[in-house]
Amino acid sequence: MLRKILAALPMFALLLAGPAAQAQELMAEVRVSTENVTISDPTIVTQMQNDIRNLLNTRAWTNQAYRPEERIKVKMFIGITAIPQNGTYNCTMRLISTRPVYGTGYDTNVVSLSDRSFNFNYSPQNPLDFSPNSFVSNLSSLIGYYAYLVIGLDRDTFSRLGGTPYYEQARTIVSYSANQTQTNEADEGWRGTGSRERHWLLDNITDPQLEAFRTGLYDYYRQGMDVFIEKPEQARASVMTALTGVQKAALTRPGTLFARAFFDAKSDEIANIFRTSQDQSQKQQLVSMLTEVDPTNSAKYQTVLK
Known part of the structure; x- marks a missing residue:
């Protein structure tokens, strides 16, 4: 299994690559629920769901090539709770990632996370894109942050502290998302002003203590x-x-x-x-x-x- 082989590689071999690499590390299922809101055009939600899934599954998040059976399985459940204005969505998010157990057909949960302020702007006319070093949109930052968190946790299960470079990339996302001033998508979840934000989750994982x-x-x-x-x-x-x-x-x-x-x-x-x-x-x-x-x-x- 590639991830087991990679566990023995030195840290420099795990450095992150640019978008041109063909890694496709994730195999994500995405479900967007509208049970708590009224949507006049349900096709927008369908496209939102597809855009999020496609970004998670088709982007190369690292420079490591994974075979289809080695991709990290992720389930992301997004529940829209309010639409304050056209194109703005307040949501909750639940994410579960799994990995296979060697020699069995059993997949074991690695992490189960919830985000109660998974809020973003979305327009089906604008392609959903991601940059590792600059703010594109809050939705792309959210997706990138959780993608790197999942990959880092998976790497930690295969090699001791193997997820470090991916947490570092997640921290870069936290930094530029917290400090961005170009849009109206200010998100306190990046700033660490409360006890359950993404900022603190990452700090928990990377704290030497x-x-x-x-x-x-x-x-x-x-x-x-x-x-x-x-x-x-x-x-x-x-x-x-x-x-x-x-x-x-x-x-x-x-x-x-x-x-x-x-x-x-x-x-x-x-x-x-x-x-x-x-x-x-x-x-x-x-x-x-x-x-x-x-x-x-x-x-x-x-x-x-x-």
Whole structure:
């Protein structure tokens, strides 16, 4: 698998490329919902959905070529909540990315993220485009930011801290989007003025004090899930190492967005991994640890002991 081979390459080989490269890293499904608004022309929503999907799927976000079966699966659900004026859309967004587990037909969630201020201007007459170094539109910035975030997280699961160059590109997007003054698309989500903005999510992921989040991704997926079929006990030990690191980071900085995103994506799977374990002390340790760091899902973790 290409991503496994790339895990061994030095960091300079992962530098970002320009639009001419043919990587096509993502395989995204995009759904735009209009349940909460009245749309006079539904074809606009259909084109919006297609334009977003096409930008995610056809643009080369990196310089690494992925085979079709290696592309990162992404589901993006956009719900339009209001249309303050013609061409302006206030939305919420939910994003889920997955990766395959080696030797199986199983796809495992990597991250589940929500953005409650996914707001942008859109006109079907204007092609949706993206620039890595300058502001084009808020919608293209949003798409680029989440594309690089997904790619970075995926790389972290295949090589320890392998997502660094993609987070750096996401940070560039945050910077120029927060500081742009050329349009009427000012978006506080780029500025870090609240606790749940994109600015803070990226800071959570790249904060050296919270590095255990990222190293935990490698332990969980590459050292855990990918060897589970052949070595289940070794895999559980690696997953425990990952979760211990996540716990430490989450307690260092309570309420971090990345911890919430991680457990939103993984709580069911974690319970399933350990439910069949014969090591009762390991189960007790797991439930005690996760009940502290993720009390929202404590009922799921309690089922591990039954």
